[in-house]
Amino acid sequence: MKSDDEDFEDDFPDGVYAIPPSPGEPKIKVRKLSDYCKARGIKPSDLSEEELKPFLSERSEDKCYHSSTMRDSIDCRCGKTKVYQVDTVEHYVLEKKILLHHVPHYYCRSCKEVTYDIDTDIIPLLKLAYSLQLKEIDWQDRNKLTIVFNADDNDELRHDIKCIINENIDSIIDGESFAIIYGSRVVVGQKMGNIIAVQKMIEKVF
Ligand SMILES: [Zn+2]
Known part of the structure; x- marks a missing residue:
């Protein structure tokens, strides 16, 4: 039986964390960033953009998922042709x-029909999203x-929250809510x- 921490590392074999969904958004080397901050007793949010730079790596180009078994097109029942593509599909x-x-x-x-x-x-994935x-x-x-x-939080806040969540990843239990x-x-x-879905941000009242 593997520990959660090992599972976590398995998910990031190169120590690089990819953040969806904006293309071109840099990846953040979370573990290194976390170690750096811990060693200095500071938070990731305290770092300037310049200080963050060594921990960023450019997001790689989107991978093509066109496997050798997938054909370029298939016949559609409307009589036209369905073309293979990797794009956004709307589901209900x-x-x-x-x-x-x-x-x-x-x-x-x-006829706008989609086939998987x-x-x-x-x-x-849809069940999870729902x-x-x-x-x-x-x-x-x-x-x-x-x-x-x-x-709808701003990017800067999202960035900080992602770091905070990664720092606390070991205490987040699958299937359960966390704060x-x-x-x-x-x-x-x-x-x-x-x-991990961030559902709410509540301002503490002092
Ligand atoms: Zn059709």
Whole structure:
């Protein structure tokens, strides 16, 4: 039986943490950043942009998921052709709309029907997104630990919160809600599988 910490490391074999969904957003080497801050008794949020630079690495180009078994196109039942693409697909789970980003599928421009390869297996990811009340989720992030936001917070705040969550990752229990006190705020979220959803940010009243 492996510890959670080993699982965590397995998710980041190169020690680099990828943050969805903005393309071009840098990756942050969380472990190194965390060690650096701990050694100096400071928080990641105390660092200037210049100080953060050594911990950033450019996000790699989006991978192509076109496996050798996938064909370029398939026949659509409307008589036209469905073309293979990796793009966003809109889904409805009960009454909730969920956008599935970067998902490989066949798409018919004529009748707009979408077909997935059986291996694509979108149901578990949609179930997770629905349970966590997410409006969108990135297919590419399904197998790695991913932090997503429900609240419309600014990028700087999101960045800090991601760092805080990574620092507290060992105390976050799968399937359960968590609350982390961060400065004058309480960050409330839930982890299910690989996904950590930040659901609320509450200002503490002193
Ligand atoms: Zn069609």
